[in-house]
Amino acid sequence: MPPTRNHRGDRRGKGGDNRRPGGPRRTGRPQDLVRRTAFDVVRAVQDRDAYANLLLPRKLADRELTGRDAALATELTYGTLRGLGTYDAILALCSDRELRRVDDELLDVLRLGAHQILATRIPPHAAVGTAVDLARSVSGPGQAKFANAVLRKVTTRDLDGWLEIIAPADADETTRLSLAHSHPGWIVDAMRDALGADRAEIGDLLAADNARPRVTLVARPGRATLEELYQAGAEPASHAPTAAVLPEGDPSGIAAVREGRAAVQDEGSQLVALALAEAPLEGRDERWLDIAAGPGGKAGLLSAIATRRGARLLAADLQPHRAALVGHAVDARAGVIVADGTAPAWRPAAFDRIMLDAPCTGLGALRRRPEARWRRGPGSVPELAALQRRLLARALEAVRPGGVVAYVTCSPHLAETRVVLDDVLADRDDVERLDSPAVLRAVAPELTGVGDGPWAQLWPHRHGTDAMFLALLRRR
Numbered sequence: 002m003p004p005t006r007n008h009r010g011d012r013r014g015k016g017g018d019n020r021r022p023g024g025p026r027r028t029g030r031p032q033d034l035v036r037r038t039a040f041d042v043v044r045a046v047q048d049r050d051a052y053a054n055l056l057l058p059r060k061l062a063d064r065e066l067t068g069r070d071a072a073l074a075t076e077l078t079y080g081t082l083r084g085l086g087t088y089d090a091i092l093a094l095c096s097d098r099e100l101r102r103v104d105d106e107l108l109d110v111l112r113l114g115a116h117q118i119l120a121t122r123i124p125p126h127a128a129v130g131t132a133v134d135l136a137r138s139v140s141g142p143g144q145a146k147f148a149n150a151v152l153r154k155v156t157t158r159d160l161d162g163w164l165e166i167i168a169p170a171d172a173d174e175t176t177r178l179s180l181a182h183s184h185p186g187w188i189v190d191a192m193r194d195a196l197g198a199d200r201a202e203i204g205d206l207l208a209a210d211n212a213r214p215r216v217t218l219v220a221r222p223g224r225a226t227l228e229e230l231y232q233a234g235a236e237p238a239s240h241a242p243t244a245a246v247l248p249e250g251d252p253s254g255i256a257a258v259r260e261g262r263a264a265v266q267d268e269g270s271q272l273v274a275l276a277l278a279e280a281p282l283e284g285r286d287e288r289w290l291d292i293a294a295g296p297g298g299k300a301g302l303l304s305a306i307a308t309r310r311g312a313r314l315l316a317a318d319l320q321p322h323r324a325a326l327v328g329h330a331v332d333a334r335a336g337v338i339v340a341d342g343t344a345p346a347w348r349p350a351a352f353d354r355i356m357l358d359a360p361c362t363g364l365g366a367l368r369r370r371p372e373a374r375w376r377r378g379p380g381s382v383p384e385l386a387a388l389q390r391r392l393l394a395r396a397l398e399a400v401r402p403g404g405v406v407a408y409v410t411c412s413p414h415l416a417e418t419r420v421v422l423d424d425v426l427a428d429r430d431d432v433e434r435l436d437s438p439a440v441l442r443a444v445a446p447e448l449t450g451v452g453d454g455p456w457a458q459l460w461p462h463r464h465g466t467d468a469m470f471l472a473l474l475r476r477r
């Protein structure tokens with residue numbers, strides 16, 4: 002059978018989402034419950050800022066949707082939310098009403114319909130028919146007629162045909178990429194800047210943001226083994242020596258995950274934590290700190306390594322509920338506190354290794370949060386960058402001479418990465434910039450393409466990880 006297409010119309014290949022939404026159905030669950038579920042989640046995301054990755058699993062469980070039905074509901078929800086920049090541009094051409102005059106509910110029905118028509122193997126007549134039924138139930142018969150007219154026009158071209166119209170080759174590059182890959186223009190520009198000399202890869206990067214990431218597990222050292230994860234159905238991962246990939250199935254079905262000895266964690270997130278643990282340091286290596294630890298992915302890995310070495314991790318977060326989550330991720334030897342990293346509760350020069358995984362725009366993890374790209378505007382960057390500077394300055398005070406700080410963001414945006422470092426380090430001659438790519442390679446010898454140093458940048462399209470940035474700094 003032919004593969005599905007992603008919203009860009011590309012054939013799905015290795016590393017992409019190979020599930021086949023819309024293929025022949027094995028179960029007798031009503032299709033409209035699947036679509037209604039996708040619609041309800043898309044609506045809640047738009048209407049009340051819900052998070053799809055939290056709400057969807059609850060809706061699936063409430064409605065007892067499992068297997069292929071759950072996979073289809075997930076694909077329709079995530080695909081619609083990711084693609085809505087592209088779909089809105091197409092719907093605007095197919096509607097005789099301006100989209101801003103279309104009811105919010107009806108607009109979401111149209112987006113869901115456009116996604117099914119343009120990016121799944123669902124036959125167009127079925128996609129239109131079910132969307133019209135949904136329009137009737139949420140907006141009434143008159144609006145159903147309108148939905149029918151609009152979506153029939155959408156069926157007159159495939160996605161590539163529409164892209165030739167909305168994003169023609171002679172349009173400026175940001176507009177073209179923004180519409181072709183459904184990213185706001187400011188994010189396209191920020192990603193292109195971050196790629197720097199590799200800016201020709203921008204299309205691949207944006208396409209990678211639209212592919213569902215593989216589920217990656219971490220075996221926390223000393224607490225679980227990769228062997229144990231392989232026996233539970235996981236497969237070897239690409240880079241991190243602690244990582245395994247779960248090709249299918251629910252991670253919570255694995256005993257080590259249920260018991261907190263293993264967890265779901267992006268491979269890039271594992272790599273930067275492992276790099277901090279491996280960074281060369283002079284003298285004592287007993288006191289580790291994670292300044293912004295919630296919900297505890299990196300702290301879980303760091304605490305396991307610290308314990309094996311006879312060191313101890315203190316994990317802090319500003320938010321009590323995030324700190325509580327960290328408590329579930331770390332081992333019994335670690336400490337967890339609620340603390341503001343800009344006004345620290347610890348003495349200066351108290352720690353040997355410090356992780357500062359700073360609050361950021363999250364532009365490096367767009368694959369995981371389908372709605373995230375539409376939530377923030379460029380206006381959020383300066384505020385976050387100011388917080389990042391304050392946290393980094395405090396982290397450098399908290400590390401002892403000879404100790405190491407890892408400055409990490411899950412964003413490649415230059416204003417959150419290099420510019421923060423340049424500003425904070427400008428008047429300091431007591432901080433050595435370690436060769437972060439070299440330390441990463443010591444952890445994962447096959448890893449290439451993370452930059453020439455001193456900083457390192459991981460990329461979804463190159464490494465299959467979130468776009469994690471890493472700077473390793475040693476106090477003199």
Ligand SMILES: C[S@@+](CC[C@H](N)C(=O)[O-])C[C@H]1O[C@@H](n2cnc3c(N)ncnc32)[C@H](O)[C@@H]1O
Nearest residue numbers: 293294295296297298299318319341342358360
């Ligand atoms: C990027 S997340 C950390 C992710 C975490 N390291 C992990 O791997 O799971 C940033 C965290 O910083 C916390 N945070 C924000 N401002 C803070 C502050 N002033 N002090 C300490 N933590 C803060 C947020 O609550 C959030 O949990």
